[in-house]
Amino acid sequence: MLDYKxxxxxxxxxLSKLTVEELDNWVKKDxxxxxxxxxxxxxxxxGSLLSEYLTSPxxxxxxxxxxxxxxxxxxxxxxx
Amino acid sequence: xxxxxxxxxxxxxxxxxxxxxxxxxxxxxxxxCKTKDAWLGIGFYFWVDLEFxxxxxxxxxxxxxxxxxxxxxxxEEDKLWNTVFSEDGYNFFYKIVNETIEQIHSLxxxxxxxEVHRLLKEKFWEPMGISGIIYDDTPNNxxxxxRVLSEIHPLYYKKRIQIVVxxxxxxxxxxxxxxxxx
Numbered sequence: 001m002l003d004y005k006x007x008x009x010x011x012x013x014x015l016s017k018l019t020v021e022e023l024d025n026w027v028k029k030d031x032x033x034x035x036x037x038x039x040x041x042x043x044x045x046x047g048s049l050l051s052e053y054l055t056s057p058x059x060x061x062x063x064x065x066x067x068x069x070x071x072x073x074x075x076x077x078x079x080x
Numbered sequence: 081x082x083x084x085x086x087x088x089x090x091x092x093x094x095x096x097x098x099x100x101x102x103x104x105x106x107x108x109x110x111x112x113c114k115t116k117d118a119w120l121g122i123g124f125y126f127w128v129d130l131e132f133x134x135x136x137x138x139x140x141x142x143x144x145x146x147x148x149x150x151x152x153x154x155x156e157e158d159k160l161w162n163t164v165f166s167e168d169g170y171n172f173f174y175k176i177v178n179e180t181i182e183q184i185h186s187l188x189x190x191x192x193x194x195e196v197h198r199l200l201k202e203k204f205w206e207p208m209g210i211s212g213i214i215y216d217d218t219p220n221n222x223x224x225x226x227r228v229l230s231e232i233h234p235l236y237y238k239k240r241i242q243i244v245v246x247x248x249x250x251x252x253x254x255x256x257x258x259x260x261x262x
Contacts, residue, residue: 001158002158002159002160002161002162002169002210004161004166004168004169004171004172005168005172007172007208007210008172008175008176010208011176011179011204011208012179014203014204014207014208015179015180015183015204018183018187018203019187020187020188020189023184023187023189023199024189026199026202026203027189027191027195030195030198030199033114034115034116037114037115037116038115038116041115
């Protein structure tokens with residue numbers, strides 16, 4: 001049986017140490033993984049996925065990610 | 081209903097894992113779900129009720145061949161976060177998700193809920209030794225299907241329970257249970 005209260009306290013301690021740099025790095029890594037997964041599964045990036053990341057009100061893409069990264073991913077997808 | 085057994089002295093929950101039928105043979109391992117829609121992060125997803133494993137196959141896992149397979153596995157229970165049958169498990173899970181979202185907002189960032197769950201899995205659940213999560217959502221009476229899960233909408237008395245397992249080593253005796261279903 002898990003000690004949920006103790007785990008919650010551990011979670012709060014870890015969360016308080018989460019920095020914006022760490023979060024941004026994780027987001028970049030996660031999006032690369034999601035794009036790669038879709039390319040592997042479907043052979044291309046769907047317009048809807050790109051559109052979701054580019055226009056979603058819930059997602060703010062860091063500038064370096066939205067320009068170079070996406071351009072690279074789109075080129076890779078088109079070449080595939 | 082959850083079915084339990086002991087495997088090698090370890091309390092386990094029986095889980096059902098649905099995949100498309102394969103002409104090349106059955107799987108030796110469950111398939112990890114890595115898509116962006118994976119509700120609670122990247123992991124191995126199991127149903128605890130065979131009924132819902134069939135529904136998943138009928139709805140999503142027979143596009144290519146017209147058939148689906150249902151596999152069975154024994155999932156170690158001791159490190160599963162139980163949001164379904166534990167009051168503390170549910171309350172703290174709820175607080176953790178909300179506080180994570182608030183913390184992300186405080187850093188002037190916004191993520192989708194799926195991203196939040198993927199973040200939780202990698203940055204919190206796994207480092208904290210959590211091997212998976214038991215959760216449920218609201219089933220529905222799908223249009224065009226001969227299924228009535230409740231005759232009193234929206235009182236769905238039957239929980240649609242899934243388990244996401246983060247570690248393959250926590251799944252034992254993975255094997256085919258029902259083959260070539262349609």
